[in-house]
Amino acid sequence: xxxxxLFQRAQQSxxxxxxxxDDRQITFDDMAQMVCAATVRxxxxxxxxxxxxxxxxxxxxxxxxxxxxxxxxxxxxxxxxTGLRGDSxxxxxxxxxxxxxxxxxxxxxxxxxxxxTLDQRLPQYVIDASYENRPGHRMERDQARVTLQPSDxxxxxxxxxxxxxxxxxxxxxSAYREAGIDMVESLGLAPSDRIMVFLPLFHxxxxxxxxxxxxxxGASMILIRHFSASRFFDDARRYGATGFTYxxxxxxxxxxxxxxEVRDHKIGWxxxxxxxxxxxxxxxxxxxxxxxxxxxMTETGGWVTMNTVNTxxxxxxxxERKSVKVRILDxxxxxxxxxxxxxxxxxxxxxxxxxxxxxxxxxxxAETLRDGWLHTGDRGxxxxxxxxxxxxxxxxxxxxxxxxxxxxxxxxxxLKHEAVADCAVVxxxxxxxxxxxxxxxxxxxxxxxxxxxDFLKDRLGDYMVxxxxxxxxxxxxxxxxxxxxxxxxxxxxxxxDTKR
Numbered sequence: 010x011x012x013x014x015l016f017q018r019a020q021q022s023x024x025x026x027x028x029x030x031d032d033r034q035i036t037f038d039d040m041a042q043m044v045c046a047a048t049v050r051x052x053x054x055x056x057x058x059x060x061x062x063x064x065x066x067x068x069x070x071x072x073x074x075x076x077x078x079x080x081x082x083x084x085x086x087x088x089x090x091t092g093l094r095g096d097s098x099x100x101x102x103x104x105x106x107x108x109x110x111x112x113x114x115x116x117x118x119x120x121x122x123x124x125x126t127l128d129q130r131l132p133q134y135v136i137d138a139s140y141e142n143r144p145g146h147r148m149e150r151d152q153a154r155v156t157l158q159p160s161d162x163x164x165x166x167x168x169x170x171x172x173x174x175x176x177x178x179x180x181x182x183s184a185y186r187e188a189g190i191d192m193v194e195s196l197g198l199a200p201s202d203r204i205m206v207f208l209p210l211f212h213x214x215x216x217x218x219x220x221x222x223x224x225x226x227g228a229s230m231i232l233i234r235h236f237s238a239s240r241f242f243d244d245a246r247r248y249g250a251t252g253f254t255y256x257x258x259x260x261x262x263x264x265x266x267x268x269x270e271v272r273d274h275k276i277g278w279x280x281x282x283x284x285x286x287x288x289x290x291x292x293x294x295x296x297x298x299x300x301x302x303x304x305x306m307t308e309t310g311g312w313v314t315m316n317t318v319n320t321x322x323x324x325x326x327x328x329e330r331k332s333v334k335v336r337i338l339d340x341x342x343x344x345x346x347x348x349x350x351x352x353x354x355x356x357x358x359x360x361x362x363x364x365x366x367x368x369x370x371x372x373x374x375a376e377t378l379r380d381g382w383l384h385t386g387d388r389g390x391x392x393x394x395x396x397x398x399x400x401x402x403x404x405x406x407x408x409x410x411x412x413x414x415x416x417x418x419x420x421x422x423x424l425k426h427e428a429v430a431d432c433a434v435v436x437x438x439x440x441x442x443x444x445x446x447x448x449x450x451x452x453x454x455x456x457x458x459x460x461x462x463d464f465l466k467d468r469l470g471d472y473m474v475x476x477x478x479x480x481x482x483x484x485x486x487x488x489x490x491x492x493x494x495x496x497x498x499x500x501x502x503x504x505x506d507t508k509r
Contacts, residue, residue: 010080010157010159010182010185010186011077011080011163011182011185011186011189011220011221011224012044012077012080012081014186014189014224014225015027015037015040015041015044015077015224016041016150018037018041018224018227019036019037019038019040019041019042021227022037022227023036023037023038024036024038025037025200025227025229026229027039027040027223027229027230028040028070028073028229028230028231028232029203029229029230029231029232029248030069030070030231030232030234033070035070037227039143040070040073040074040077041150042143042144042147042148043070043074043140043141043142043143043144044074044077044078044081045144045148045149045150045151046074046139046140046143046144046148047074047075047077047078047140048078048081048082048151048154049148049151050078050134050139051075051078051079051082051084051134052082054109054132054134055109055132056079056082056084056108056109057082057083057084058082058083058084058155059083059084059085060082060084060085060108060109061084061085061087061105061106061107061108061165062079062084062085062086062087062107062108062109062110062111063087063088063089063101063102063105063107063109063110063111063131064076064079064086064087064088064089064110064111064112064136064211065089065091065093065110065111065112065113065116065120066088066091066111066112066113066116066136066210066211067091067113067115067116067209067210067234068206068207068209068210068232068233068234068235069113069136069141069232069234070140070141070232071113071136071137071140071141072088072113072136072210072211073210073220074140074141075111075136075140076088076164080157080163080182081150081151081154081155082154082155083154083155083157083161085162085163085164085165086163086164086165087101087105087107087164087165087167087177088164088166088210088211089101089102089167089211090167090209090211090487090488091113091116091209091211091488092487092488094119094120094123095123097175098120098123098124099123099126099127100174100175101167101175101177102127102131103127103128103129104174104177104368104369105165105167105177105368106369107131108131108132109131109132109133109134110124110131110132110133110134111133111134111135111136112133112134112135112136113135113136114135114136114137117133117135157182158182159181159182159183159186159361160181160182160183160365161181161182162179162180162181162182162365163180163181163182163184163185164179164180164216165177165178165179165180165368166178166180166211166212166213166307168306168307168308176367176368176370176373177367177368177369177370178307178308178364178367178368179364179365179366179367179368180213180307180310180364180365181361181364181365183361183362184217184310184311184361184362184363184364185216185217185221185310186221186361187310187332187359187361187362188217188218188221188222188310188311188362189217189221189222189224189225189226190225191330191331191362192217192218192221192222192225192280192311193222193225193226194317194331195301195315195317195318195330196222196252196278196280196301196317196318197317197318197319198222198225198226198228199226199228200226200227200228201228201251202226202228202229202251202252203228203229203230203231203248203249203250203251203252203275204218204219204222204223204228204229204230204231204250204251204252204253204254205231205233205244205245205248205250205252205253205254205276206219206220206230206231206232206233206253206254207233207234207235207236207237207253207259208236208254208255208256208259208488208489209488209489211488212307212488212489213306213307213310213311214254214256214281214311214489215254217310217311217312218254218280218281218311219254231244231248231250236259238262238263238266239266241263241266242267242271242273242274245274245275245276246273246274246275249275250274250275250276251275251276251277251278252276252277252278252279252280253276253279253280254279254280254281255279255280255281255284256281256282256283256489256490256491257281257282257283257284257285257288257490258283258486258490258491259281259490260279260281260284260285260288260289260292260300261285261288261424262490263292264288264291264292264295265430267295267296269295270295270296271295271296272296272297274296276296276297276298277297277298277299278298278299278300278301278318279292279298279299279300279301280301280303280315281301281302281303282302282303282304282305282312282326282399283491284300284302285421285424286323286324286421287421287425289302289323289324290323299318299321300316301315301316301317301318301321301327302315302316302325302326302327303315303316303326303327304326304327304353304387304389304397304399306385306387307364308363308364308377308383308385309333309355309362309363309364309383309385310357310362310363310364312330313329313330313333313335313353313355313397314326314327314328314329314330314333314335314396314397315327315328315330322392322394322396324398325392325396325397325398326389326396326397326398326399327396327397328394328395328396328397329395329397330362332357332358332359332361332362333355333356333357333358333362334355334356334358335353335354335355335356335391335397336353336354336355336356336382337349337350337351337352337353337354337389337390337391338351338352338354339351339352345390347390347391347392347393348390348391348392348393349390350388350389350390350400351388351389351390352384352385352386352387352388352403353385353387353388353389353397353399354382354383354384354385355382355383355385356381356382356383357381357383363383366378386402386403386404387399387400387401387402387403388400388401388402388403388406388415400415401415401416401417401418405417405494407434407435407436407444407446408436408443408444409436409439409442409443409444409445409446409472410442410443410472412472412473414436414446414472414473416433416434416435416436416446416494417434418469418473419434419446419448419465419469419473419474419475420432420433420434422465422468422469423448423450423461423464423465425468426456426461426464427453427454428452428453428454428455428456428460429450429451429452429453429456429461430451430452430453431450431451431483431484432448432449432450432451432484433448433449433484433492433494433497434446434447434448434449434475435447435449435494435497435498437477437498445475445476445477446473446474446475446476446477447475447476447477447478447479447504448461448475448477448478448479449478449479449480449481449484449497449500449502450478450479450480450481451480451481451482451483451484452480458478458480458505458507459507461478462474462475462476462478462507475507476506476507476508477504477505477506477507478504478505478507479500479502479503479504479505480502480503480505481500481502484497485497485500
């Protein structure tokens with residue numbers, strides 16, 4: 010269990026720094042004491058083993074102490090996206106059957122109106138300074154704490170998806186423990202590493218890639234409250250960061266923000282998914298940062314393939330993770346040979362690495378987990394050496410005149426235009442073709458839709474070039490910078506037809 014690792018670190022290296030945040034250094038012993046105090050506080054509040062407890066909290070130390078304290082009690086943490094509001098928040102709180110809410114003191118004012126409209130009012134407990142400071146007297150870990158099994162649920166993380174209601178992926182304690190072990194080995198981490206975390210802690214990415222690995226090897230975590238491209242390298246220098254976790258859009262933003270070489274830092278690596286090939290090359294070439302691109306999702310306990318310190322291939326998402334088997338299937342469920350594209354499916358050969366199912370959603374669980382294999386709904390292919398290549402979400406693929414087209418591929422090319430700051434490509438209904446293609450563009454300089462079309466015609470097959478364009482101020486995205494395609498199509502703008 011991650012909690013056991015925390016208390017072991019506190020005993021073995023009490024003064025070693027666990028978290029750097031703002032101007033503070035929180036040692037492993039500090040965090041262990043904060044967890045002891047939070048455990049007593051939550052027990053007195055009536056939190057019991059098996060209770061689902063929602064947590065609405067930003068990137069602050071209190072997130073960690075509250076999360077660990079819930080585990081000490083045998084409760085299940087339900088960390089919610091801090092951007093949720095209205096029906097989405099009410100649905101998640103109700104569907105998860107949360108018995109109480111832990112809420113960041115900085116978010117109470119923003120969320121209270123929505124929380125007040127719940128059919129059943131839930132007890133609320135504020136995460137404030139009391140969760141982030143050592144107690145006034147030394148406390149011992151409760152020896153009567155609940156005994157947990159590796160397969161017991163640690164947290165329920167709600168996946169955003171492009172359509173439909175969110176699903177609560179149940180992640181067992183074993184998934185976190187295995188993630189820490191495998192990530193340390195894959196990255197070659199040491200206690201001297203300092204992992205910078207600016208993605209929201211309520212997501213699997215920082216939980217699996219940073220928190221779990223930091224506790225496993227005894228390294229430090231740098232907790233940044235909000236991502237800022239303009240402060241990125243300043244923060245890295247200030248805290249002596251050696252690596253960070255990412256999503257692809259973050260790397261693209263960093264690459265565009267710093268057009269020249271930047272090498273006066275200690276960052277040697279970054280780990281995550283979704284890095285465009287061009288951006289990958291620039292991040293490594295200009296900044297000296299090795300990109301450890303991987304493929305995974307919340308349900309896979311973080312990842313199934315990864316470019317490691319020992320096995321890496323530019324443009325791929327790496328070979329299979331230890332104890333994970335990956336196959337590519339056709340529409341009939343048959344395994345495809347190397348080089349052919351189909352659905353990516355994965356199998357945890359030990360049974361310890363993946364999620365155990367969707368909370369209160371047996372239908373979705375059965376659709377995703379079939380005979381032990383996790384069906385990702387993503388498309389890809391394997392090369393002859395066992396490296397996986399990602400080719401987009403199956404549900405996001407655009408079917409135009411019978412051709413299956415990845416919007417991601419078009420977006421990567423469109424972003425190369427100097428006038429394009431951001432973009433999103435979607436399929437729109439067409440009576441003849443089935444679907445046609447529309448590109449929503451955030452422009453950094455005046456540009457005509459016809460110019461963008463001509464630009465893409467030199468880089469893509471004709472069948473992939475968008476016919477329609479719309480100029481908007483911002484692309485709707487999640488907190489981890491994934492495009493909300495179902496929201497993009499709702500943005501009002503002029504639909505420019507470039508057909509000639």
